[in-house]
Amino acid sequence: MTQLDTRPKTDWLALGAITITVLAWASAFVAIRGVGTSFGAGPLALGRLLIGTAALGMILLLGRKWVRPNKTQWLQIVSVGVFWFAIYNVALNAAEQRVDAGTTSMLIQIGPILVALFAGLLLGEGFPKWLVIGAAVAFSGAVLVGVVTAVTSSDTTRTDADFLGIALCLVSAATYAIGVLSQKPVLRTIPGLQVTWMACAIGALCTLPFFPALIDDLGTASAGATGGLLYLGLVPTALAFSTWAYALKRMDAGRLGVTTYAIPPITILLGWVLLGEVPHVLAVLGGAICLVGVGLSRRR
DSSP: OOOOOOSOOOOHHHHHHHHHHHHHHHHHHHHHHHHTTTSOHHHHHHHHHHHHHHHHHHHHTTTOOOOOOOHHHHHHHHHIIIIIIIIHHHHHHHHTTTSOHHHHHHHHTTHHHHHHHHHHHHSOOOOOHHHHHHHHHHHHHHHHHHHHHHHHTTOTTSOOOOHHHHHHHHHHHHHHHHHHHHHHHHTTTSOHHHHHHHHHHHHHHHTGGGHHHHHHHHHHOOHHHHHHHHHHIIIIIIIHHHHHHHHHHHSOHHHHHHHGGGHHHHHHHHIIIIIOOOOOHHHHHHHHHHHHHHHHHTOO
């Protein structure tokens, strides 16, 4: 008698989508670091969001179905736009003016733990033992990165990181967590492309005060820096956030969060090859401890 295969089937489209997201977001840390000398933190965020909004808007005009959000969904989408697209981008850009791309990408990975902690506080999901242990381990890793940063900040052969840069990385991780928590329930009934476009447009509106500075920066930026800005808007923003929403709608948020562990090593490799950045070995160790903490927090 033939037995039925009850194992869950692999969603190859979702797997492909998250692969694109991981590669694009890893490259974004390096691109931000590369063009950060030509654009301020705010203008860079606005330019990236304007390009992403325009690209996603053109796709939506091709006949994608529009779903009208209700009041609760509007609040959730606004939260994604304000926290994940506006505040996150400005804080991340400012952080990468002080911290190398690899270290930044490792500190951002504290975000999944913050997602779980916020879910325990706001959604009543509680605080499992391994979540608390993982949070403590990840925090110790962040402290190590901060201490190493303070001790080696004068070593110009490596990075120019400082405590403000570390703090901005943690702000980025926190706003990322708020964005994920706000985005997940909306994707149950509203297409991911629509949610991404709306959030991107809201983020652009929030950063619109930086428009005069963006015009000034564009006037002095090199062709390479302008091309980097265009890349950030089209690939890590328009494409990667859309593929992330696609995967998030089809995968458990916790399992999906684990895939972002691949971002730091890819970023460190790209930063070394393209920018010549070599994070301090103890900073890498601290980032690795952060990732171990995130992994422990996932244990059942």
